Amino acid sequence: MDTTADLPTRRPRVMVLFGGRSGEHAISCATAGGVLRAIDRDRYDVLAVGITPAGRWVLAEDDPDRWAIVDGRLPQVEDTAAHVLLPQAVDDRDVQVLESGRLPRVLGEVDVVFPLLHGPFGEDGTLQGMLELADVRYVGAGVLASAVGMDKHMMKLVLAGHGLPVGPFVVVLPGELDRDPAGVSERAAALGLPLFVKPARAGSSLGITRVTDLADLPAAIRAAHVHDPKVIVEAAIVGREIECGVLGGRDGARARASLPGEIVVTDPRHTFYDFDAKYLDEAGVTLACPAELSEAETAAVREVAVRTFEAVGCEGLARVDVFVTATGEVVVNEINTMPGFTPFSMYPRMWQASGVPYSELVDELIRLALERPTGLR
DSSP: OOTTTTSOSSOOEEEEEEEOSSTTHHHHHHHHHHHHHHSOTTTOEEEEEEEOTTSOEEEOOOOGGGGSOBTTBOOOOOOOSOEEEOOOBTTBOEEEEEOTTSOOEEEEEOOEEEEOOOSTTTSSSHHHHHHHHTTOEESSOOHHHHHHHHOHHHHHHHHHHTTOOBOOEEEEOTTHHHHOHHHHHHHHHTTOSSEEEEETTOOTTTTOEEESSGGGHHHHHHHHHTTOSSEEEEEOOOSEEEEEEEEOOSTTOOOEEOOOEEEEEOOTTOSSSOHHHHHTOGGGEEEESSOOOOHHHHHHHHHHHHHHHHHTTOOSEEEEEEEEOTTOOEEEEEEESSOOOSTTSHHHHHHHHTTOOHHHHHHHHHHHHHHSOSSOO
């Protein structure tokens, strides 16, 4: 099947979509700033569209500096008078802007969406399903891979089913803590201490608590409930925190893995790589890229990363986070189907170390999306 027959002969228009309704709204905005700065404006027309925390789609400022995290200030998409309406059917691909008291303004056809949304209502397959229905190409994983990658419970089941190593865990379903607190505590206790309690479907380390005393478990679960009614409790794994970037293959080729990177939390105020350590306290964290691993360990991490990418049916890009134990075992922690993508984020930094500069990485992802059809593939 010729997947390029209906590609535009003009300069493709890219919608950079960011913000969103999840708790990772600000991180999505910061990611968008990096991408807006890097897109080759001679090669692509760019349309910046933000989604407010309430879910309103609006024309956004095409200014990378507007979306940066500066001095701890987290950017946010504000509602405006210019509300964006996506095409609702395959025979009408024009994006329109609705403004109070005016006739709809047509912005033209969008050829590919770069959805830089993190967390629920963006990274979890919901947005991807809408774009599939509208027959609009987009960067990144499809509906199923996005949903599986977002849900740590389902992700671990899929990875284990493919023979990939994952750490011990238990799931606390909605309402279960109230119905059977003793049973929840008993199941978690079997994992040993310390424990990590996480929202099942959130990212950026939001709502995560490190538990060293079982008496603190209910409060940790309640904190995770702020972000998700389903919670996952994981056993701590002793090992180095290693990440690896994966990039989809061209023309049916296997996906590509970057050189791995390593996260080392150096500030004792952070007992793990939490939200503040990730985004607000760069001095308290060392990001080594490439990681100082043996040749065999590097090869093992890269192979596990690609196998993880393939296991969930991912496309485009992903960051795979693993632990490398003292014995050299590689244990998968999670896959992020839309990882942080500022120039300082680990995903682009790992590809930079692998010989792919940030601007080239952005271009490659757009090209992969333009060449991929919507629908079954």
